[in-house]
Amino acid sequence: MADAPNRRSFLGLGAALLGAFSLSGCTDLSSQAWVLGILGEVENLTRRAQRLFAGGHALAPEYAKSDIAATFRANGTLNPNTNEYAAHLASGFKDWRIDVGGLVEKRLSLSVGDLRAMPSRTQITRHDCVEGWSCIGEWSGTPLHLVLAMARPKPEARYVVFYCADPMGDVTIDAKGNIVQPPYYYESLDLLEATHPQTILAYKLNGQTLPVEHGAPIRLRAERQLGYKMPKYVKRIDLVDRFDHINGGKGGYWEDQGYQWYGGI
């Protein structure tokens, strides 16, 4: 044992540490399919473990009026900026329809007025963005389970897919001169999360008609999930038994970009 530290010791340790830090080479590992496969499997473990504790319908914490943020941060699409959406906005969304279809006994086509006429739920909840920030706001809307009950999902239905009016990017023209439409935002929840009592089709934020940047006329609130699981500008709801054939196949716009389908953590 050395009484005084010697230079060789420090240099040796420094080299060892540098070696460990070249772990940034995990960026390369991250591009390996088998690594992503293992990391992705953990998502199922996390979902099952969280469901074990949170059960079917444990409620997300609700807050007091005094906790409401002065300004509720808007993120993602702030305005769909399509001609179609602009026309709906100009007419006060009177012709906006939410079509409910797929694996249901009864197809529905609901106006915003239809939803407002149904029993509503108001909740002051915390919005958690995947980026890390949170905002508290008061949301009012129609519990999704009431809408699903009207449509009567078939026994084989497992997921609820939400299609939105906001394009994620611009129209482009490919090498052959074809017009390529950008993907539209979409999301999916399983039936457990979709029928959770706090999962609502929201049409009000803090007592006011839902603003455009927050998804007017209708956005989803799923309070036990992260923000990207709560699509804005919802115009179609489909019940499906699987989603691997829809768009990128991962169950949502951000999921298709590599984010986890399970957004509870």
Add this chain to the structure above:
Amino acid sequence: MTESSELVTQGNAGTDGAADRIRKAIGLTPRKASYVFYRHTIPVRALHWINALCMLVMLMSGLQIFNAHPALYWGNGADFAHPVVSLSAVGTQQDFHGITQIGGWTLNTDGVLGASYHDGVKEVRGFPDWVTLPADSPNLALGRLWHFAFAWLLVANGAAYFAYAFASGHFSAELLPKARDFTNLPHEIANHARLRFPKGEEARHYNGIQRMAYFIVVFALGPLIVLTGLTMSPTMDSAFPFLPWIFDGRQSARTIHFLCAFSFLAFFIVHMIMVVLSGTWNNLRSMITGRYAIETEAKNG
């Protein structure tokens, strides 16, 4: 570790060994007398290195996640105008520099925090590419995959260590600080500051400062970083609504999580310094093979 320590080999305690005679003949001082004892059991060594890997991946992927919103707040919601800490960039799109704000203080941290170079291009990013996993930023999706996968490994490894420590007696023999550790604390701090470390029989046990440091890290910092991590999960908050309550909100939990991570980093730095000062190779060998050399009285040939 006392409960499993045993005399493995009698070292070069004698003075008439061939090596010592040669050393004497060519004018070198005789080697110090020492013996080797079995310090770390296989479970402790295995759990230690798995933990080291987990901590490294957790810290680096955590900094990648942090880069998605490089600011910390107190409370449930984020008071965007008043962060506790924030890393950002100021200037124009062509000419910007990174700054760090802590409360009302602003520091120029260009090149490291707030703005740094990646592949030769300067970009606005909280932490630089050499500490984030993956290196490119923003890559929140991959950072989260790494973080949550290794979180499971870290917790499983920690649980195994808890189980081992209690079942084997390692906890009461080595980790639990003893009354005399507190009374001896000023003396031990003074000795550490003078770089005088326990020798001989004393070196066979964790010393008082080690016991306190390991106890705090294992039983306070470890559980705290896991609980504050879980508090950031909206589903866990529905299962355990007291989580955001005990930490005074989700954003507070995120801030505490960050402080815990940097406390671990501080512990790691001190740990590395102590390893080097008290004998790098002896310490490293004892954590790999289990064998640790203890010097006895130096014999003069």
